[in-house]
Amino acid sequence: MTRYPVRMAVTLKPEVLDPAGQATLAVIKERGFGMVDELRIGKLVDFSVQARDPAEALEVAQRLGREFLANPVLERFDVWMEEDLRLGAGCDGE
Amino acid sequence: MTAADVGLTRAEAMTVRALVGREPTDLEWGLFGVLWSEHCSYKSSRNRLRWLPKDGAAVVAGPGGNAGVVRLDAAVEVAFKVESHNHPSFVEPVQGAATGVGGIIRDVVAMGARPVALMDSLRFGPQAAALREGVVRGIGGYGNAIGVPTVGGEVFYGPGYAKNPLVNVLCVGIRRPGREIGARGAKPGEEVYLIGQPTGRDGIHGASLLASRDFSQADRDMRPTVQVGDPYTGKLLMEATLAAVAAGGVSAVQDLGAAGLASATAELAVSSGVGIALDLDRVPCREAQMSAYEIMLSETQERMLLVLAADGGEDALDAIRAWGLVPTKIGVTTADGQYVLTFRGQRVAVLEASWLVDGCPLKPAPSPRVAPPLPARTTGSVRVSIASQELLAMLADPDLRDRQPIYRRYDSMIQTRTVWGPEHEVAVLCLKESTLGLAIAVAGPGRWAAVDAYSGGAAAVALAVSRLAVQAAEPLGLTDGLNAGNPDQPETLAAFDQMILGIRDAALALEVPVTGGNVSFHNETDAVSIWPTPVIGAVGRHPRPERPWADAVTRVGRWIVLINAPQKPTLAGSVWEQRTGQLTAYPRVDLERLARTVHWLRQALLTDALGIEAVRTVADGGLWLALIKLLGLDGPGNLGIAVTLSAEALAEQLLNEAAGQFVLSIDDRGWPEVSAQLTARAIDHRVLGQTVAEDGLTVRVGSGSGASHWHWPRTELAAAWRLWEDK
Amino acid sequence: MGNNVAVVTFPGSNCDHDTVWALQELGAEVVMVRHDARELPRCDRVVLPGGFSYGDYLRAGALAAHAPIMDAVGRAVARDAVSVLGICNGFQILCERGILPGTLWSNTSGEFLCRWEWVEVATSPPGWPAFVPGMRFRLPIAHAQGAFRVHEGGAAQIWAEGGAFLRYVDPVRNAATGYSPNGSVQGIAGICRGRVIGLMPHPERAMSPVFGSEDGRRFLHLWLGGPS
Known part of the structure; x- marks a missing residue:
């Protein structure tokens, strides 16, 4: 068994309203960051998985995302493993 | 697009075609679909709601508006209504509950009233900790941030x-006459x-499909994009709307809720007796390439429609802009009653506004409308013995236990009006605008x-x-949140009728009008209702809010x-009976006697010489829980209550939940007169014991x-009582 | 000592009117100031009231700390020209702005908490000898992010500098140290630096026994009696 570090970004689905991102963007644009746009706020979750191989670790991470870390009604998630090598395609959790 | 796609029955589709006189466009079908949905049209309930008494001396605005309005005194009017957000809260508990709070707050604001209090009535299944936590977080997250105190509620x-949790929220607001x-x-001729x-594309078909059909697993694909509550924008919208109304020049206000712009514009047009012409290209959109259909049916939250001279x-x-919001003119009112939508230079819908709002065929109401006979008793007369440990265990029952772990997550004090908050059975607010509360x-x-x-x-x-009576408060009005299963099931609709008749008879007997409310059908999933x-x-x-009458002995x-x-206490309908697994018919309230009682109690509390020290109702958990709360669990260690009960039907005496009962503590001087007054009014009363x-x-x-x-x-x-163990 | 008080309203402030009312009850001359004002009006004191400025979505107080009015407040504080009181969200804004040290983090419970607490003066703020150490107030708290946190060693420094103004106390066990309803380091409920005070509890909600306590009236009265 090997320990695989995983990083997961949980973000709101693009069509879902993000009040936090909206309020933040409005203020920072007024305060000298007019060049910034399309700001949306999500969560970054770091963890490690004990698994036989990267594929199994990825499978565990995706299951964790679907069942716990992301809210399938509102959120999607992306998974990164091993030196930012992006193994998994984005998954909306449904 | 077919009529079935938007949730219309074949008969309704035929009615639509007959009204319009041609094949409607897809957009027009969509408009009929949402506005003729159960949720918007009240087609199963509207004829039945007419049974309720709506007139009273204090009524300023009765049912049919965004909220009912009653008069407190010459300086203050009170707008209030209960609304449900049951289905959205099952799909997404946090956002569903949050947008429920936001929605009813906007209803009250649309009456020009500042929201001053919220209460919630929540129902969950037995193993529902996760769902409940989400709902509580959603309610608190919205109410706390927008700054309206949650002053009470029930769970x-x-x-x-x-699979059918209920999230009913009551909002109360005040305005100047x-x-x-x-x-x-x-x-006609005003600007919208x-x-x-x-x-955005939020919640499209939320009202017509989500809240107007029963749930099943197969419906997952129909889930719309969930609306997200934004209490920050909600706060700006509330302040901007109230400031705009105060500034003058506002002819009408309508909040956008279920069925979004479609419902808001059509209802405003019909309520005001005008036509309306909208240019959908002017509607600010969050997402690119939104169709006219999506713009009209979107349930994006935190929007308000204003008509200006x-x-x-x-x-x-200017008042709106001062709150950082950008008012957008999207159309005009007209004199012809027409409902005309223009999109990308084309007229995409041309209807009569009244077809949308009043055209839907309503279910006829039955008659005669008399109280139904008592159901046959199955059990309920069975005498049970009871032990001390069982009584203690009951206190931790989910229906009875301390609610503090929930309500401490709500701001109950903001706006500095809360004299009594959620730790009491009735909230008391004092107002800076009046000596009454x-x-x-x-x-x-x-x-x-x-x-x-x-x-x-x-x-x-x-x-x-x-x-209200335990605070000598005269009822000004009621709002009813009616929740039921599928109205196309005859037995469900029959029970719904009986529920309304019960409300009607009690409201008539107690002389209090019903000034508005909400019906939520289809609380039925996988055939469980x-x-x-x-x-x-x-x-x-409230006659003297700065000095509420105590609800615990001193x-x-x-x-x-x-x-x-x-006379014959029964456990029917009680928590005790629910714990045994088989509920029987809850007893009928003697409404005439209760009317005499609350009338007497209001007078008696105002008469200091009668020496009533503390009073509260007997309800869930019966006399047992009422005595414990009358004792006051945080009271001093040198004060207690000692009562004597007869050995016969002891459990029934302690645990029956028959409404209309009160427990009081009364001093020695006043008791002879109290007893004489009660005897003269044929109100049953008995001394149980005394404080020791x-x-x-x-x-x-x-x-x-x-x-x-x-x-x-x-x-x-x-x-x-404070034991929580369902996490 | 003047009693002209400016109360700042940010978008999302929701205790501003309660605070204005409370100060007026105590005879103060109150003027309300908008978040986008570039200068403070002529005043002796400034109150940053409670609420959810800009929704508090990013971090509580983080966006309000950058509002134009806070530039003006920062300049006035730097000149020692004004006394400032930050209540709840106002305290969070002062910390985010760096006018007060530390930060307010999520409660240990992870949840909003609204209830009555006792707080005790641990150290008299400079200029307010009337806040005598050991003096207690029963005040409500209502916040989700009220746990005072500082970098390692920061708490000791705040004590050493005399900035540890208020701490929570448990009146039942009468334990003056270690009790905290929200996870605040050393139970800190309020701090001060110079003429700037921040606290999480809401004195403006405790103006009368009708609302559960009049200790907030006593607190604000003492604050208004201090330097201006």
Whole structure:
């Protein structure tokens, strides 16, 4: 068994309203960051998985995302493993 | 696009074609679909809601508007309504509950009233900790941030609510007389403005499909993009709308909720008796390439529709801009009653506004409308014995235990009006605008309506009004949240009818009008329906809010008196019975006697010489829990209550939940006169015992050689009542 | 000592009117100031009231700390020209702005918490000898992010500098140290630096026994009696 570090970004689905991102963007644009746009706020979750191989670790991470870390009604998630090598395609959790 | 795609029946589609006189466009089908949905049209309930009394001396605006309005005094009017957000809360508990709070707040704001209080009535299944936590987080997250205190509420559990949780929210607001506003004031030739959140693809078909059909697993694909609550924008919208109304030049206000712009514009047009012409290209959108259909049906939250006089709306517009919102003119009102939508230069819908709002065929209401006969008793007369440990265990029942772990997550004090908050059975607010105050209560355990919905409906009104009476508060109006299963099931609709008749009879007997409310059908998933659940909110005129009457004893040597104890107490409909697994028909309330009682109580409390020290109702958990709360679990250690009960039907005496009962503590001087007055009014009353210098609750059972004796110190009662173990 | 008080309203402030009312009850001359004002009006004191400025979505107070009015407040504080009181969200804004040290983090429970607490003066703020150490107030708290946190060693420094103004106390066990309803380091409920005070509890909600306590009236009265 090997320990695989995983990083997961949980973000709101693009069509879902993000009040936090909206309020933040409005203020920072007024305060000298007019060049910034399309700001949306999500969560970054770091963890490690004990698994036989990267594929199994990825499978565990995706299951964790679907069942716990992301809210399938509102959120999607992306998974990164091993030196930012992006193994998994984005998954909306449904 | 077909009629079925938008949720219309074949017969309804034929009616649409007959009205329009041609094949409607896809967009027009969509408009009929949402506005003729159960959720918007009230097609199953509208004829039945006419049974409810709506007139009263204090009524300023009755049912049909965004909220009912009653008069507190010459300086203050009160707008209030209960609304449900059941289905969205099952799909997404946090956002569903949050947008429920936001929605009812906007309804009150649309009447030109500042929201000053919220209460929630929640129902969950037995194993629902995760769902409940989400709902509580959503309610708190929205109410706390927008700055409206949550001053009370109730939470009950039952198997039918497992996949059909109920989230009913009551909002109460105040306004000065002369600030009448609402959906009725628009005149032809005025300008229609949209303010608030840009429109996204949120919740399309939420009302027509999600809330107007039963759930099943197969429906997952129909889930719309969930609306997200944004209390920050909600706060700006609330302030901007109230500032615009105060600035003048605003003819009408309508909030956008279920069915979004479609419902808001059509209802405003019909309420005001005008036509409306909208240019959909002007509607600010959050997402690119939105179709006219999506713009009209979107349920994006935190939006409000305002109609401004063509000349003279500038002050209102400035007031809106001062809150950082951009008012957008999206159309005009017209004189012809037409409902015309233009998109990308084309007229994409041309209808009569009244077809959308009043054209839907309504279910006829049955008659004659008399109280149904008592259901046959199955059990309920069975005598049960009871042990001290069982009584203690009951205190931790989810329907009875301390609610502090929930309500401490709500800001109950903001706006500095809360004299009594969620730790009491009735909220008391004092107002800076009046020496009178508000008493606010909700009531409506589904348990009581489970078998005999008539009984449950009447009892919900009885309890809500009784809760006002313990503060000598005169009820000004009621709002009803009616929750039920699928109205196309005859037995569901029959129970719904009985629930309304129960509410009607109690409201008539207690002389209080119903000024508005909400119907939520289709609380039915995988063929399991909720109990018919009447949630009654009551608003009353408190005579001296700065000095509420106590609901716990304060001194040794007071008589403990029970009023209106049933002659033959029964456990039917009680928590005890629910714990045994088989509910039977909750008893009928003696409404005439209750009317005499609350009338007497209001007078008696105002007469200091009668020496009433503390009073509260008997409700869930019966006399047992009422005595514990009258004792006060945080009270001093040198004060207790000692009562004596007869050995016969002991459990029934302690645990029956018949509405209309009160427990009081009364001093020695006043008791002879109190007793004489009650006797003269044929109101049953009995001395149970008195307050003593020993801590805790003592119950003596029987007399003579067979007598027994129970004693529980406060710490033991508190430990049992405050035990939470369902996480 | 003047009693002209400016109360700042940010978008999302929701205790501003309660605070204005409370100060007026105590005879103060109150003027309300908008978040986008570039200068403070002529005043002796400034109150940053409670609420959810800009929704508090990013971090509580983080966006309000950058509002134009806070530039003006920062300049006035730097000149020692004004006394400032930050209540709840106002305290969070002062910390985010760096006018007060530390930060307010999520409660240990992870949840909003609204209830009555006792707080005790641990150290008299400079200029306010009337806040005597050991003096207690019963005040409500209502916040989700009220746990005072500082970098390692920061708490000791705040004590050493005399900035540890208020701490929570448990009146039942009468334990003056270690009790905290929200996870605040050393139970700190309020701090001060110069003439700037921040606290999480809401004195403006405790103006009368009718609302559960009049200790907030006593607190604000003492604050208004201090330097201006």
